[in-house]
Amino acid sequence: MSENLLKLAANNSIFNCNIAELQYQIASYEDETAYKKLFFCVFPSLQNHAYAILQSRQLAEEVVSDVLIEIWKRRATLLEIENLRLYLFVSVRNGALKKLQQEKKTSRYQPIHELKVELISEYIQPDETLQLSETAQQLKEAIQQLPPQCKLIYKLAKEDQLKYREIASILQISVKTIDHQLAIALRKLAERLSISRKQKK
Amino acid sequence: MEKNDRIWQLLARKLTKEATEAELEELAGLLKQDEVNALVAAILEENWQTYPDVDMEFLDATFLLHLQRMQEQGITMGTAHQRDSTVIHSAQPLHSKQRINKYMTAGVFSFILILLIAGWWRFSENKQQPIPQPAVKTVEIPNEIVTKNASKTKIILPDGSTVWLNADSKLWYYKSFGNVQREVYLTGEAFFDVTKNAAKPFIIHTKLIDVRVLGTLFNVRSYPNDKTVETSLVRGLVQVTLHSRPDEKYFLKPNEKLVVLNVPDSVNAPKNIQPVLKNLDDNLVAIKNLTPLQQDDSLKIETAWTKNRLCFIDENFDEVAHQLERWYDVQFVFKNDKYKNIRLNGSFVNETLTQALDALKFSTNFHYEIKDKTVTIY
Numbered sequence: 388m389s390e391n392l393l394k395l396a397a398n399n400s401i402f403n404c405n406i407a408e409l410q411y412q413i414a415s416y417e418d419e420t421a422y423k424k425l426f427f428c429v430f431p432s433l434q435n436h437a438y439a440i441l442q443s444r445q446l447a448e449e450v451v452s453d454v455l456i457e458i459w460k461r462r463a464t465l466l467e468i469e470n471l472r473l474y475l476f477v478s479v480r481n482g483a484l485k486k487l488q489q490e491k492k493t494s495r496y497q498p499i500h501e502l503k504v505e506l507i508s509e510y511i512q513p514d515e516t517l518q519l520s521e522t523a524q525q526l527k528e529a530i531q532q533l534p535p536q537c538k539l540i541y542k543l544a545k546e547d548q549l550k551y552r553e554i555a556s557i558l559q560i561s562v563k564t565i566d567h568q569l570a571i572a573l574r575k576l577a578e579r580l581s582i583s584r585k586q587k588k
Numbered sequence: 589m590e591k592n593d594r595i596w597q598l599l600a601r602k603l604t605k606e607a608t609e610a611e612l613e614e615l616a617g618l619l620k621q622d623e624v625n626a627l628v629a630a631i632l633e634e635n636w637q638t639y640p641d642v643d644m645e646f647l648d649a650t651f652l653l654h655l656q657r658m659q660e661q662g663i664t665m666g667t668a669h670q671r672d673s674t675v676i677h678s679a680q681p682l683h684s685k686q687r688i689n690k691y692m693t694a695g696v697f698s699f700i701l702i703l704l705i706a707g708w709w710r711f712s713e714n715k716q717q718p719i720p721q722p723a724v725k726t727v728e729i730p731n732e733i734v735t736k737n738a739s740k741t742k743i744i745l746p747d748g749s750t751v752w753l754n755a756d757s758k759l760w761y762y763k764s765f766g767n768v769q770r771e772v773y774l775t776g777e778a779f780f781d782v783t784k785n786a787a788k789p790f791i792i793h794t795k796l797i798d799v800r801v802l803g804t805l806f807n808v809r810s811y812p813n814d815k816t817v818e819t820s821l822v823r824g825l826v827q828v829t830l831h832s833r834p835d836e837k838y839f840l841k842p843n844e845k846l847v848v849l850n851v852p853d854s855v856n857a858p859k860n861i862q863p864v865l866k867n868l869d870d871n872l873v874a875i876k877n878l879t880p881l882q883q884d885d886s887l888k889i890e891t892a893w894t895k896n897r898l899c900f901i902d903e904n905f906d907e908v909a910h911q912l913e914r915w916y917d918v919q920f921v922f923k924n925d926k927y928k929n930i931r932l933n934g935s936f937v938n939e940t941l942t943q944a945l946d947a948l949k950f951s952t953n954f955h956y957e958i959k960d961k962t963v964t965i966y
Contacts, residue, residue, distance in 0.1 A: 419665050422665075423651065426647075426651055426654065427647050427651070430647060430650060430651075431642065431647070448650065448653070449657075452653070452654045452657050453657075455654065456654075456657065456658055456661060456663070459658070459663065460663070522631060523635070526631075526632075526635055544600075544603070544604050545603075545636055546639070550604065550605075550606065551604065551606050566597065566600070566601070566606075567597075569597075569600035569604070570593060570596045570597035570600050571596075572600070573596040573599055573600050573632060574592070574593060574596040576632060577596060577625065577628045577629070577632060580628045580631060580632075581624060581625075581628055
């Protein structure tokens with residue numbers, strides 16, 4: 388239990404980073420430590436987002452790296468950005484799409500349902516010595532089996548803690564679709580959990 | 589909309605903090621009448637609050653690459669010059685500069701302290717042994733762990749790190765292990781789970797390469813008679829240097845492996861070999877991804893042996909023969925060299941040698957004969 392709490396505390400320091408505060412530090416004091424912290428806070432989410440479009444870890448890393456270099460370059464005017472997290476996601480999306488055109492020499496916009504989405508929790512190899520509880524394992528499998536669009540929205544809402552309207556502007560779809568898709572995601576997960584419970588009985 | 593669907597829509601809004609007061613009340617009301625869904629909703633809500641583990645070492649490595657990219661564009665950051673200290677302090681990447689300095693000071697002090705203790709220890713040891721030392725230099729005999737064919741063993745090192753030693757392998761280390769660095773020597777194959785200790789790097793010396801780590805899960809395969817020497821990383825960060833290219837450092841990220849060609853030449857490799865770019869094949873070294881046993885499988889063939897599974901994908905029969913020799917403690921003799929180059933796939937757990945050979949034979953056309961411990965292929 389205490390171990391779990393520790394873990395949560397450690398993770399919170401990553402995922403509940405105060406991005407606005409870091410933004411202010413970078414813009415006002417050219418604070419390199421704040422910049423490094425921002426990198427640690429946003430890199431996993433952004434790389435996974437780029438990966439969904441590019442299907443290459445290497446290219447995804449380059450795109451995110453480039454976007455974050457731009458942030459440092461424009462640190463003097465950084466405070467002009469109203470929502471930095473959203474700005475980063477949109478920049479990464481644009482960068483990834485541009486890269487995709489260069490790499491594949493096609494101008495075709497990849498529809499969401501063709502994306503291959505990976506959650507951070509999938510990409511990072513779980514500690515082999517830690518056994519997931521049965522329920523956690525079932526959930527993990529169920530999440531893996533969600534349709535791409537559904538999964539992407541689930542990821543952006545859960546792992547990246549973005550609001551509906553933020554997800555909507557990143558994916559360029561309506562808030563209504565987000566609302567609907569997230570309900571579908573939860574329903575599918577719930578169905579999986581209830582089925583396995585019934586089977587047990 | 590069905591009542592059931594409404595529950596999940598409202599729960600989604602609740603979890604993302606998009607729900608209004610009225611919607612929260614509506615959800616509570618719906619769940620009160622529905623015991624089964626209330627339970628499932630509770631599980632989903634609990635899961636929503638959990639966050640994935642963050643691999644700090646991986647992030648640190650990525651940040652180093654990022655700094656390199658910045659440098660290429662002419663942007664220098666304070667930390668860019670201090671590559672090593674950034675790596676060493678990977679466990680505390682989010683501390684302010686002040687605290688990093690503190691750690692560095694502490695590190696320097698503990699290093700001096702170790703030197704002092706080591707010095708005192710030697711001094712006092714000499715005192716206790718007034719008998720004059722023989723003029724002949726005594727060679728320290730290392731702690732040595734050896735496995736034979738068809739056997740594996742698990743070792744716990746003095747620092748708590750765990751090593752699984754595969755068949756026909758040898759791992760040894762000296763009394764000085766852990767004084768300043770944690771150094772071990774390996775021939776054969778071993779899977780390492782190294783305990784974190786940023787102050788004392790863990791180094792594995794092999795014939796061709798040295799692997800330097802800070803605390804990770806990885807596999808090193810360095811059999812004298814194999815074509816390649818491979819370092820496969822599961823988690824964390826390792827840095828590999830080739831003896832033939834001491835100035836080049838190769839960083840591996842999870843799910844990557846460094847493959848070095850095991851040619852006699854590469855020990856005394858000509859100096860004129862140009863350093864290679866990362867992720868590019870050259871004539872001696874390459875970084876590749878680990879191969880999943882099946883698609884989307886977390887089990888990789890490179891580390892399958894630790895799960896008691898013998899795997900190979902699209903490998904030459906003579907390479908496979910080496911693996912089978914170690915796995916089943918037999919010797920292979922090829923009566924016809926043409927069979928050495930047939931490509932084989934295989935994955936065996938509890939199969940006997942005969943079963944394994946029959947399975948391999950199924951897709952090709954060789955014959956075999958087992959006499960005592962010799963397998964003849966014809």
